Amino acid sequence: MTATQKRVFVNRIVMALSTLSAGIGLFFLFWILYILVSNGVEAINWDIFLFEGAPPGYEESGLKQALVGQLIIVGIATLVGVPLGILAGTYLSEYGQKSKLAETIRDISDIMMSAPSIVVGSFVYAIMVVPMGHFSAWAGIVALTIIMLPIILRTTDDMLHLVPTTLREAAFALGAPKYKVIIQVVYRGAKAGILTGILLGVARVAGETAPLLFTSFNDNFMSTDLMEPMASLTVTMYNYATSPYEDWQRLGWAAAFILSMFILSLNILGRLVLLTKKGK
Amino acid sequence: MATICNVSEEKALEIKKLQFTYASADEPSLKEISMPIAKNSVTALIGPSGCGKSTLLRSINRMHDLYPGNKYEGEIIYNGRNILDAKEDLINLRINIGMIFQKPTAFPMSIMDNVAYGLKLQGIKNKTELKDRVEKALTDAAIWKEVKDRLKHDANGLSGGQQQRLCIARAIAVEPEILLFDEPTSALDPISTQGIEELVTELKEKVSIVIVTHNMQQAARVSDYTGFMYLGELIELGKTEELFVTPAEKLTEEYITGKFG
């Protein structure tokens, strides 16, 4: 074989292998989606939104407590995590820059991003649940906030970094103080990127089960008391899916379907924000 | 020793033995530079790449202070005070000494908000006053006709040349006494360049201008005085027509006749 023939041959093999791998990945992805949608659509009806959990065999059972609990836990975690993450990312990009402290924070948050979420769950269990003596929604909120924080912090840092230095200098050259340069010029320039980071961060924590099992635990009935255990879609789904009762399993599918659709739409929204930004 | 011509006009600035060292550098990038900047005139700075033109320009509005560790020595006298003094109010200084950059720096906001930005920083809130001053600045920057029907549109939708004139409008809206231009046309096409050059010569009625340029023809076209810099030193400052025709220094002659650079 000549060198050219060999190159063409190797090229074909690599292409065939990578196409095959992509095909296998896609196959399983669509299989999962198919099972999820077919079971989910069948399981979904208005009752799910109207009724709380009930013992197996009851007609009037639903996921109301889990939907409300999910909204409360993820909502408050977002309300706390987003401003904290944006402020911390702003510190890194605009104040700390390449200082030792800033680089250390970046390293730690990179490690935290890849830390298994169950570790975060057991940490919060140790510092909150054990001293309080019982599970609580607050503990779940803290766990999700800890998971969300490094994601938002790092995307904010990266996105602010992409804003050209000359844009900042131009604002300073007009006599703007630093905080106004950041709020009025730098944030505006990075708006789409930061928003995408927030959406992805929320999507990530919305699907977490492990850290909630140790913290907010579960509740079969509606509760809005943050000091008490609270249901969430993920933990409820875990419980129902592993139960032997068919009507509970059906509720588990419904929870899985609603959760997946929620996360899918967050992801699509994130992409759209970026696309419209680029389209301009 | 450098040859520095006398300036007949009043002086907008007087630079005295200015030495500047970047935080990361061992050697100063500007070495004992002394020169006057004439009022209501255009002073061009020319010289080969890396000779310190931008560094000198950015000392005048203390842009280097944005980054820690940079060091100035010497004096820049403006309105009777040394603006390199640690007590100088940089916000006030930069309102009086504006700057235009090489690449247009339109903010990600509407055309109107861009030009009003500096005015709002000064606390001007009255809508009609803002509108009037924005219109005046855009007119003076020769771009009013092109944008008057789309003031609410995103400034990034303008062409490069239009954006650069928008930046000039934004800078002159706050009525500075001095304007610093760092290669304002090097990212622009010839027609836009001509527009900016005409603008610079018109603007000197109201402001004193320092312009850095790579282009000697541009310096000859727009400036009254030209300074030639080389390796961090000011070699010669002369009336533009004299410096280009009968340079006093050998280095200047070699540079303008294209022997190096």
Ligand SMILES: Nc1ncnc2c1ncn2[C@@H]1O[C@H](COP(=O)(O)OP(=O)(O)OP(=O)(O)O)[C@@H](O)[C@H]1O
């Ligand atoms: N941030 C910096 N830190 C350290 N040294 C710098 C920095 N910026 C510029 N320098 C150095 O200072 C010297 C002068 O640079 P300057 O940018 O002022 O040159 P210039 O005349 O504007 O060149 P050009 O025509 O290429 O824009 C150069 O030797 C450059 O390497």
Ligand SMILES: [Mg+2]
């Ligand atoms: Mg330069």
